[in-house]
Amino acid sequence: MCIVMKTPFKYLGMIAIVGFISCNEKSTEATANNEADNATLTEADAPVKSVLTAAEQADLSADEIIERLKEGNMNFVNNDLTRRDHSEQRRLTAMGQYPKAIVLSCVDSRVPVEDVFDLGIGDIFVARVAGNIENKDIVGSMEFATAVAGSKVIVVLGHTACGAVKHAIDNTDAAGLGMDNLQGLLNEIRPVLANHEGKEHTSKDVDFTNTIINENVVKTVNDIKASSPTLNKMSEEGKVKIVGATYNMETGKVDFY
Numbered sequence: 001m002c003i004v005m006k007t008p009f010k011y012l013g014m015i016a017i018v019g020f021i022s023c024n025e026k027s028t029e030a031t032a033n034n035e036a037d038n039a040t041l042t043e044a045d046a047p048v049k050s051v052l053t054a055a056e057q058a059d060l061s062a063d064e065i066i067e068r069l070k071e072g073n074m075n076f077v078n079n080d081l082t083r084r085d086h087s088e089q090r091r092l093t094a095m096g097q098y099p100k101a102i103v104l105s106c107v108d109s110r111v112p113v114e115d116v117f118d119l120g121i122g123d124i125f126v127a128r129v130a131g132n133i134e135n136k137d138i139v140g141s142m143e144f145a146t147a148v149a150g151s152k153v154i155v156v157l158g159h160t161a162c163g164a165v166k167h168a169i170d171n172t173d174a175a176g177l178g179m180d181n182l183q184g185l186l187n188e189i190r191p192v193l194a195n196h197e198g199k200e201h202t203s204k205d206v207d208f209t210n211t212i213i214n215e216n217v218v219k220t221v222n223d224i225k226a227s228s229p230t231l232n233k234m235s236e237e238g239k240v241k242i243v244g245a246t247y248n249m250e251t252g253k254v255d256f257y
């Protein structure tokens with residue numbers, strides 16, 4: 001701020017000169033600051049070229065990783081995704097990877113997992129299967145991701161309006177339609193419905209469907225622990241966190257639970 005405005009009137013003439021000089025200095029300073037701001041802006045706008053290193057992966061705790069996933073999701077919700085230099089990230093990760101988490105998601109095309117958490121190449125493993133159920137191959141992949149590759153968080157990510165869950169609720173005869181393998185998948189989800197016997201439900205009941213979507217995620221988390229002594233032990237020792245979450249297709253927000 002120019003000092004002229006704070007000076008007694010009788011000294012105005014003399015001070016005006018000082019003030020002028022002072023303002024000029026400030027003006028030069030402001031120009032320098034603007035240039036610095038512009039430099040900062042340019043730096044902030046530059047695409048991220050770095051990737052997770054072994055040291056960074058080792059330093060991150062499971063809770064910190066979950067916090068970063070939440071922060072990244074807020075960037076997605078606010079349409080403020082980080083710009084990344086994918087060519088450089090691809091080059092840097094070609095010889096190795098140190099992902100911080102593995103996410104098990106439904107195959108739904110409306111759940112772009114890396115974008116949902118504002119992540120780039122080498123940041124996370126992603127396993128996908130309709131209805132985000134677990135099976136031996138997926139749990140084996142999780143064992144690799146954590147016990148071998150150093151990830152500390154497993155996220156089971158359900159989503160609103162999940163078609164697999166809806167068909168499980170409606171007891172769709174997939175086998176009768178020639179989709180025996182899909183029937184097996186739906187059968188994996190149906191035990192969740194046993195908690196709600198005694199009342200007729202259809203997938204048109206959105207609240208009920210959302211309840212089943214969340215309960216199916218919890219079931220998958222429990223199934224993972226039950227089917228892998230290694231993951232269960234790592235979870236009990238606090239080396240790995242296995243958490244459930246649901247992606248809201250309308251808002252983009254992921255709620256962890």
Ligand SMILES: [Zn+2]
Pocket residue numbers: 106107108130131132159161162163164165
């Ligand atoms: Zn789905």
